[in-house]
Amino acid sequence: MKKYFLGIDLGSTTSKAVIINEQDEIIGRGITNTRANYMVATEIARLEAIYNARFSILKMKLDDEIKSKPEYKKYIEDIESVFQYLQFKRRLDKLIVQFDESINSTFEGEKKTTIVNFVKTIFNIIAPEIRHEFIFANLGNKNQFFRDIVSERYNKEIAKLGKEYFEPMMLIYDKSITPVENELTEFDFKELIFEALEVLNEKYSYLENTNPEVSDIQFDIEMNILKGNHKQVHESIKEHITFIANMDIHIANMVGTGYGRALLPFPEKSIKSEILCHAFGAHAVFPNTKTVLDIGGQDTKAIQVDSHGLVTSFHMNDRCAAGCGRYLGYIADEFNISLNELGPLASDAKKEVTICSTCTVFAAAEIRELLNVGEERADILAGLHKSIVMRAMSLLARSGGVRNEFTFTGGVARNQAVLKYVTELVRKNYGDDLKINIHTDSIFMGALGGAMFARRSYKD
Amino acid sequence: MDNKLYTIGVDVGSSNIKMVLLNYSENPVIIDKDSEKIRKRNPEMVANLLIDHLLEKNNLNIKDIAYIASTGEGEMLTRKRGHFYSMTTHARGGIYFSPGAKTVVDLGALYVRAIKVDDFGKVIDYKMTGQCASGSGQFIENISRYLGLAIEEVGETSLKSTKPELPSGICAVLAETDVINMVSRGISTPDIIKGIHLSIANKVVKLLTSVRAESPVTLTGGMAMNIGMVQAINELAELGKLNLTITSNPDAVYAGALGAAIWGGFRHLKLSSK
Numbered sequence: 121m122k123k124y125f126l127g128i129d130l131g132s133t134t135s136k137a138v139i140i141n142e143q144d145e146i147i148g149r150g151i152t153n154t155r156a157n158y159m160v161a162t163e164i165a166r167l168e169a170i171y172n173a174r175f176s177i178l179k180m181k182l183d184d185e186i187k188s189k190p191e192y193k194k195y196i197e198d199i200e201s202v203f204q205y206l207q208f209k210r211r212l213d214k215l216i217v218q219f220d221e222s223i224n225s226t227f228e229g230e231k232k233t234t235i236v237n238f239v240k241t242i243f244n245i246i247a248p249e250i251r252h253e254f255i256f257a258n259l260g261n262k263n264q265f266f267r268d269i270v271s272e273r274y275n276k277e278i279a280k281l282g283k284e285y286f287e288p289m290m291l292i293y294d295k296s297i298t299p300v301e302n303e304l305t306e307f308d309f310k311e312l313i314f315e316a317l318e319v320l321n322e323k324y325s326y327l328e329n330t331n332p333e334v335s336d337i338q339f340d341i342e343m344n345i346l347k348g349n350h351k352q353v354h355e356s357i358k359e360h361i362t363f364i365a366n367m368d369i370h371i372a373n374m375v376g377t378g379y380g381r382a383l384l385p386f387p388e389k390s391i392k393s394e395i396l397c398h399a400f401g402a403h404a405v406f407p408n409t410k411t412v413l414d415i416g417g418q419d420t421k422a423i424q425v426d427s428h429g430l431v432t433s434f435h436m437n438d439r440c441a442a443g444c445g446r447y448l449g450y451i452a453d454e455f456n457i458s459l460n461e462l463g464p465l466a467s468d469a470k471k472e473v474t475i476c477s478t479c480t481v482f483a484a485a486e487i488r489e490l491l492n493v494g495e496e497r498a499d500i501l502a503g504l505h506k507s508i509v510m511r512a513m514s515l516l517a518r519s520g521g522v523r524n525e526f527t528f529t530g531g532v533a534r535n536q537a538v539l540k541y542v543t544e545l546v547r548k549n550y551g552d553d554l555k556i557n558i559h560t561d562s563i564f565m566g567a568l569g570g571a572m573f574a575r576r577s578y579k580d
Numbered sequence: 581m582d583n584k585l586y587t588i589g590v591d592v593g594s595s596n597i598k599m600v601l602l603n604y605s606e607n608p609v610i611i612d613k614d615s616e617k618i619r620k621r622n623p624e625m626v627a628n629l630l631i632d633h634l635l636e637k638n639n640l641n642i643k644d645i646a647y648i649a650s651t652g653e654g655e656m657l658t659r660k661r662g663h664f665y666s667m668t669t670h671a672r673g674g675i676y677f678s679p680g681a682k683t684v685v686d687l688g689a690l691y692v693r694a695i696k697v698d699d700f701g702k703v704i705d706y707k708m709t710g711q712c713a714s715g716s717g718q719f720i721e722n723i724s725r726y727l728g729l730a731i732e733e734v735g736e737t738s739l740k741s742t743k744p745e746l747p748s749g750i751c752a753v754l755a756e757t758d759v760i761n762m763v764s765r766g767i768s769t770p771d772i773i774k775g776i777h778l779s780i781a782n783k784v785v786k787l788l789t790s791v792r793a794e795s796p797v798t799l800t801g802g803m804a805m806n807i808g809m810v811q812a813i814n815e816l817a818e819l820g821k822l823n824l825t826i827t828s829n830p831d832a833v834y835a836g837a838l839g840a841a842i843w844g845g846f847r848h849l850k851l852s853s854k
Contacts, residue, residue, distance in 0.1 A: 132757040155726060155756075157764035283616070283629060290619055295728050379757065383764050418754050440712075441753035450753055456620045480753045481713030485594050485653070485690055488623075492656040 127570025
């Protein structure tokens with residue numbers, strides 16, 4: 121019986137879960153933006169991580185095929201995408217029901233009838249659009265949450281309605297999205313994955329009968345190979361899929377950390393401070409780490425660690441959103457763009473516009489004014505990114521500076537513009553020969569540290 | 581064209597645009613008013629939508645309007661003739677709604693301002709919140725959206741509170757996390773909302789003290805329409821023994837737009853008599 125260990129990091133903006141095996145290898149990752157209570161957030165992240173672990177194990181089993189045959193790699197990616205779509209679809213069905221309830225409790229008479237019809241029309245437009253993007257394009261890899269996917273398309277549709285209906289349609293959306301996002305939807309993995317295989321059969325049968333010349337679908341090499349032999353690929357991996365769907369992923373021990381940890385339904389000894397977990401996670405991935413900068417959703421931490429990954433000193437800011445991820449989230453909302461687009465946009469800047477306001481809410485107002493006086497969006501964003509990094513630098517200085525090696529973690533480390541300024545300023549202030557570590561799993565470092573503590577404190 | 585002098589005041593806020601159509605004279609009369617949430621659209625586009633809507637509703641042509649005055653963040657409007665600083669417009673609008681008021685408190689989305697005024701609505705002295713939005717209207721808006729309440733329901737909801745829970749965080753953006761914590765601990769929506777009202781009211785009362793407010797006090801701005809907010813401010817003012825009469829007006833949110841329309845008319849006459 122293999123043992124697995126779970127770390128949960130309950131952040132302010134997202135909750136993360138990481139599952140590791142007995143060799144400290146990450147085999148499952150889960151992340152959710154649910155703003156519900158922490159019990160639900162924990163559950164959702166944990167379930168996501170377990171689904172993800174099943175896929176990881178499938179990939180390990182098929183390692184040779186994936187490396188040698190591009191169609192296998194593509195097929196597994198496709199299964200994951202469709203699996204995500206089926207989860208999405210079940211949430212969307214719930215949302216449609218919730219919309220009905222919200223409309224019933226908010227409107228009456230003729231207005232109600234009109235709104236019901238508008239909503240029906242809109243979902244009839246966007247549901248197939250989204251399905252298509254999941255199955256034939258790469259919506260599954262965009263790291264977008266349920267809310268982002270729906271709101272982007274919904275807002276586009278209601279902008280076409282007149283003044284009279286714009287506001288009620290927005291109100292209904294606000295009232296409906298949160299309960300659905302905050303509801304724990306447990307999926308039957310087995311049911312979903314076999315349904316996904318069915319959908320893929322349809323997809324490739326459809327592609328076989330489609331002429332690439334006249335289709336808007338992007339045909340790539342793997343797709344062309346799969347078109348002819350997807351049935352064989354399917355047959356050859358079916359038993360593996362049955363295996364991972366039935367296998368019991370036994371969580372032997374778990375540790376929770378993060379902002380909401382005090383409310384976790386865990387025993388006292390299974391709760392660790394996030395400072396320890398972040399440092400430990402960063403140290404596990406980069407054993408020579410001496411200084412860790414973690415920019416999370418609502419706090420920024422500068423941590424100094426010793427050679428065992430234990431914390432020797434730290435400084436943090438958690439009284440004000442300026443300089444943390446929520447600042448960027450708020451601004452992205454202002455600009456009406458998704459969080460993933462911020463960094464790339466700011467990287468296109470020709471200069472950095474100085475933002476005078478410290479406060480997030482004021483900065484948003486200041487940005488509106490800057491746009492009015494004709495400053496470029498990219499340049500304003502660059503200024504915002506730089507201001508976050510300046511705050512982080514002063515925190516680092518107070519915690520004892522930057523020592524070699526320097527590891528940058530937290531959700532914000534995924535933002536390329538922030539990374540650019542961090543690299544620039546760290547090199548400028550602490551020397552060009554510093555090694556700067558950054559990892560694709562940077563957002564999961566806290567959860568990883570938790571999982572590793574769980575493994576170490578586990579007793580047979 | 582009758583011999584009325586029509587003016588329009590446009591108050592562009594950070595989340596709402598308010599507009600007043602006025603017949604300007606010694607005793608100005610509000611003909612019509614309208615407001616719309618911006619909802620991340622282009623403010624100028626929304627303002628133009630509102631202006632056109634208002635004109636059409638009242639069978640007027642843009643040429644019939646003597647003066648379009650902007651206030652708040654409305655300086656970018658191309659159709660305006662002049663822009664007025666929001667302190668002066670709110671002071672003037674507040675006096676219109678509550679004749680005889682000595683202090684006007686503008687509860688805006690970003691700032692809270694306590695303004696002492698003379699009988700003509702001229703600003704004598706003021707105090708405002710600093711460079712941090714904790715305790716602003718935006719704050720309530722963000723929280724109510726999270727709790728699934730329309731902004732109109734917030735005030736009534738806070739009145740149902742039996743044991744208000746004060747938020748520990750001070751930052752408007754991070755307070756949401758505070759609220760999630762409260763929801764996780766099973767605290768009721770009315771108690772959460774009331775706690776937030778009290779934390780904002782606390783700032784308002786501090787401002788009233790530091791500006792040495794004189795009675796009567798009138799509230800303007802979006803939060804002044806919120807009956808729970810007005811009550812929370814009164815509760816804390818009594819606790820602090822400030823001895824002030826603090827009232828609001830059902831149209832308080834239009835104070836800025838109204839003030840702009842009045843000052844616009846005033847300036848128009850000044851310019852034409854030269």
